[in-house]
Amino acid sequence: MVVRGVALQADTLRRQIENAVRDGITSGRYAPGSRLVERELCEELGVSRTSLREALRKLEAEKLVEIVPHKGPVVASISLEEAGEIYALRELLEGFAAQEFATRGTDEDLNAFGREAAVLRGHALAGETAEVLEAKSRLYSIMLGRCGNTLVREVLQSLFSRINILRATSLMHPERISQSLAEIDALTKALQSRDADAARKYASQHVKNASIVALKLLGEQQQAALVDS
Template sequence: MENEEMPVMGRPETLRGQVETFLREAIMNGRFAPGERLVERELCELLQVSRPPLREALRRLEAEKLLVIVPHKGPVVASLDIREAKELYALRALLEGFAVHEFARLADAAQIKALERTVKELHAQAKIPNRRALLVAKTKIYDVLLGGSGNRLINEVLQGLLSRINLLRATSFSRPERLAESLAEIDEMVARIKARDAEGAREAAQLHIKNAENAALGMLESND
């Protein structure tokens, strides 16, 4: 495991959260690959922390299904197989499609402006681009959409899937041309929302997810 400069850790009550954030982002950006074993001793040295906060962070990531704890081996970065990816995209399309439909129907002018700002930020990040920043920017878009959908349960369910969804987003962004396609699809969805075309917005959102699925599955199949 290569050494990497780490931010200075903060107060004890925030230590677990800092470790958790670092590990989550390391998985998202590919530093820790699917199937890779994480060695506690090496992580403690890298992060300059003791084992208790590290183990708390590992348990949290296990709950998010980003890690699996293998007997006699320890924590291993989770691998999404093609069947699991298809199931997750199917659930995303169903729930996000409905959320976008409801946002187009219910959102007020301030919420639509907030959505436009987050999409503008995504376009700005795409010019760099940086995978972590792109994922953060796209998460902000969905925070606005879900927050304005009027359905707290869908928001709760999708937030619970966020880490695995971001893992698949990172996979789909691995295809170079996918980013430009994704931006165009999101722009179309926003245009439908602004026009208060709820059904058209749903269709645009579901098409965006379907195209992301095709890109991610292509990358997963090529890695088999």
């Protein structure tokens, strides 16, 4: 029992380290292409190098970190092509999930979605980027968890970390925020009226419009990085 207790504590610690580094990456604090210096991270997080390396292996599996020979762990970069593929997949799957959620979700599920959409709007209008990303994640967790299709949820959740990086790129941009809120409002109304076709349309359009801004910004960032290198 003691051994199991020790294993549980070690697993909990590893998840805490994963979450801390993952949050640093998705928030932009650790920029794409930058080195993750193990000594500095160990000091910052107050953990051992062994625990840190275990967490980094998990983040490598999520494609957030790359282990580069003779250089060590580096924050992974999302190419323009990969970002386009992620958005194309999201557009299809999230549209389908919204359609199914409109018909399969309970009244309480749909009301919970509406409440979380209102929370997201409040944080967005206050300019609270981190809180907006958290609210957006909760919003989609409600829809994906109640759409009745486990495979769709699993596929999108496997992309969750990289999706959050792309969301952080575009969500609070002046060209995007007001339009994004209007799209979420339209989706919420379609869901509450159980209009499955409209829900699919608005969810897909929301992703499509986000991709236009995000891919533009990502392309500009990568072009600037090439000029500076």
